[in-house]
Amino acid sequence: MLAKLAFRNVKRSARDYLVYFLTMTFVTALMFAFNTVIFSKDLQGRVSDVDMMQMLIILATVFVVIIIAWLINYMVRFMLGKRSREFGTYLLLGMRKKTIARLYMRENAALGMGAFFCGLVLGILLQQILLSILYGMLQETYHLQIVLDLRCLLMTASCYGGCYILALLRCSRKFRKMNIRELMYAGQQNEEIRESHEALKKWLFPASILLLFLLGYKLFFGETWSTGDILLFLVSLVFAIYLFYMGLSSWIVCYVRKKGSAVYKGEN
Incomplete structure (x- = not known):
C-alpha cells in the first residue's frame, strides 16, 4: 500500500x-x-x-x-x-x-x-x-x-x-x-536572506570571470606543471568559484533593487 x-x-x-x-x-x-x-x-x-x-x-x-x-x-x-x-x-x-x-x-x-x-x-x-x-x-x-x-x-x-x-x-x-x-x-x-555590502560584492563577479579566464589560459597553454603549480591551480579554482557565486548573487540583488528591464515582463 x-x-x-x-x-x-x-x-x-x-x-x-x-x-x-x-x-x-x-x-x-x-x-x-x-x-x-x-x-x-x-x-x-x-x-x-x-x-x-x-x-x-x-x-x-x-x-x-x-x-x-x-x-x-x-x-x-x-x-x-x-x-x-x-x-x-x-x-x-x-x-x-x-x-x-x-x-x-x-x-x-x-x-x-x-x-x-x-x-x-x-x-x-x-x-x-x-x-x-x-x-x-x-x-x-x-x-x-x-x-x-x-x-x-x-x-x-x-x-x-x-x-x-x-x-x-x-x-x-x-x-x-x-x-x-x-x-x-x-x-x-x-x-531568511541576508544582504550586506551588495554594491561592493557585485564587483566580485567580473573579478571571478577574469580569474577563471587566467586559469583556463594556464590550463591550456601552460608549458610545465610542478606540484606547487597544481596545488595553486586547485586552490585558485575553488577561490574563483566562490567569488563567482558571491559576485553573481550580489549582482542579481543590485539588479532587482534597481528594477531592471528584465525583472518585469508585461504586467508581471
Missing part, C-alpha cells in the same frame, strides 16, 4: 521532483568522476610524485563531498517543505506520523536510487573531461576510454548513500517533531 502511494506521489509531483532528480544525478556524476581519478592506475603511472598527486586529488574530493553533503541535505529539506501541507493533510485524515515518515523515506529512496544510476552514466562523460584536463596538465596525450573500477563504484555509492541516508534521517527526525499546524504552513515560510 505504501509503495503504491509513494509511486503515485512521485508521479504527481514529477515537476517538483525533476529539479531534485537532476541535482542528485549531477551530484553522483561529480563524485564518480573525481573518484575515478583517485583509482586510475594509468594516470598514477604517468605522474612522478604519485603520493602528492593522490593527496591533491583526495583533498579536492573531500571538498566536493562536503559541498555535496550540504546540497543533498538542502534538497531533502526543500522537498519536505514542498510536501509539508500534503503530509499535514494525511495527519488530519488519521495517518500516523511514523507511517508518513516511512512513506517519505520510500519516495526519496526510490528517487535517490534512480538518480544514482543515471548519475553513473553522466559520470562517465565527466570522467572523460576530467581525465583529459589532467593529462593536458601533464603534457600527455589522452585517448578516450571508459574506466570502470569496482573500488570507485563502491566509494561513490558509500559517499552518496551515507550523505543521503543522514539527510533523510535528519529530516525524518524534524518531521516527527512538527505538529499539524506547522506542517500546513511550513511551505509558506520563506528562507
